[in-house]
Structure formats: structure tokens, C-alpha cells
Amino acid sequence: MKDLFNILSSLEKDEHIHLGRLLVLIYVFSGEKNKGEIEGLTKLAKLDFLLRYPTYLERALNKQHKKMFKSPPKDYEKTSVEAKMVRFRYGPWDFRYRRFINTLVGMGQLYLRKEGRSYFLGITEEGIQTANQLAQSSELTDIFERSRTIKTNFDFTGTNLMRFIYSTFPEIVSLQYGKEII
Template sequence: MKTDLFSPEAEGRARILMIISAFSEQPGEIVGWAKLFRLDFLVRYPDTLINILEKRKVSQRRLSQLDISGDIESRMIMYRWGPWDPLHYGYAAHLYSRGMIEANREKRGMIFRATPAGSALAGDLASHDDWEVLYQRALLARDYLNLSARKLTELIVDSKPSISTAKFGEEI
């Protein structure tokens, strides 16, 4: 991805929007901040995504469509419960304030869904080559890894053991 074309903040907001939009299509939702953080990790670190999908017996035909090239525009940080980016809250607040996502607190946690305007913008972004790669990763995660945050964390740690030894606050 040509990261020089976008500021990291704008790219991060677009990535989060595409993840939420992908999970809102069926119709669906993302339940909880932690799940959103783990999905973002998988979209940003496609080598880990592929490793997990291979272990879950996803067809090579489907995996061969996944582009794993490109740099990560910003590293995630190890936090107590797994990978985290301190900008997630700001990204979600920006998207919510612009009417791109719904964010509602329920008993089971924060619920994220794309609005029609957010889904349309995510679709427009995904029609461009640089963004299509990220959207395809989000769709693979939706199709094969629509799991709890806890299960996603387990899969990530099993796939990338260095995460379990990272110190709090350390970039991963």
C-alpha cells in the first residue's frame, strides 16, 4: 500500500470503517472494543491472519487471493489483554461523529455497526486497489474468524508466540 498518499490517522479511520462495515453486512455487528482491536490486528498483520486461517483449514484457493504485501502504517502496542492501538478510540469517535458507524453500549459490550453512509463509503474505498486489499482481509476475517475477542486473542497468541512474551506498552 502506498502509505505516503494518506496520513496515518485518515488511513486508520478508513481501516476501522472497512472492518466494521465488513462485519455489518449480513446483517451483523462487532461486539466489544477488544474484538475490534483483535480484528484490526489481523487486518494490519496479514501474515498472522494467513497463519491462523491455514490452521483453520481455509482453502488455499481463498488464501491465494489475499495480498500480504505492504507496510503496516503504524505498529500496535501490547496491552494487558493483547494488541491495542491507542488511536482506536479516536478513530471510532470520529467515525461516529460523522455518522459512519453506530456505537451503542449494551449489556454484552459496545456494539459497532456501519450506517448506510458508512457502508457506502467503505464500498467506495474498497473499489480502489490500495484499499481493496484491506477490505478483502476484513472480509476473510468476517467469513472465518467471527469469534469472541477471547478466542481471537488465543488464536493470535498461538500463531505469534512473541506476543505472549511482549511487555506491556511494547510495540509489536
């Protein structure tokens, strides 16, 4: 069991896991054909929260009287957290998001555009090709299926998604700023 814990802990430090997960999430939200964008890092963080924590995704679906038929949380996911987020002013947050996004933009996988005071994230043709390659990996099936579930059920504005998360998971609101979400 100690080996499993060490493996899961090391995953948190592997930036490639986070880059791949975010690329898949943005790929799915872009309509998988580069037709859409995610408006703002706050919205991205809330969507990623649901993806990183499948037990929270399952609870969110239950609140909407829906079931998580595809890729429900595995037993080990219910008792371990391999990707920690912390309570931030606007909810669940990973302080590395800006670095992850800049890395993906620098790699030519994503683009970032500013309109007024808002930032929009979208996927490039190269990002689509990478995501299609990732889709061939059976290890990422759950990430793709959960991303599609999130797109179908929680494609709200950033503000409405934040309100939904706070009302569905009041325990997050009561955490101190900077406290890890487990």
C-alpha cells in the same frame, strides 16, 4: 529506499488511513448490508490486528489449515510495518481506537450502542455509502478482500479470538506491555 521508509512512516500518522480501514472492517462484519455488529473494542482490535498485519493473517489461516488465496501479503508487506500496534494487557492494541471510533461516530459513519457492560459497533447508512465508494478504489482491494477473509475465518467471540491470537502468536504474549509489535 529511504524515501519509501519516510512514506510508510508518514502513513502511520495519517488518521484517514486508519479510519478508512476500520470503516471497511466494520462494513464487512456488518454483513455489508447493516445486519450485524462487532461486540467490543477488544474484538475490533484483534480483527484489526489480523488486517493490519497480513503476514500474521497468513499464519493464522495456516494454523487452521487454510490458504490465503485472495490478497496474500505482498513482498513489501513482509518486510515493512506501516501501522504499528503495541502489546497491551489483552493483546495487540492501538491506543487511538477510542478516538478513531468516536471520530467515525461523529462523522455519522458508525454507531455505538451499549447493552449491559458491552459496546456494539455497527455501520450507518451513510457509512455503507462511504464504504461502497471506497470499494471503487483499486488501492483498497486488499483491505476489502482481507476483511472478508477475516470475517469468514475468524468471526469468533472477543474472548475466543483473543485466545486464538495468543495461542497462534506466542511471541506477542512474551512482549512487554507497551512494546511495539513488528
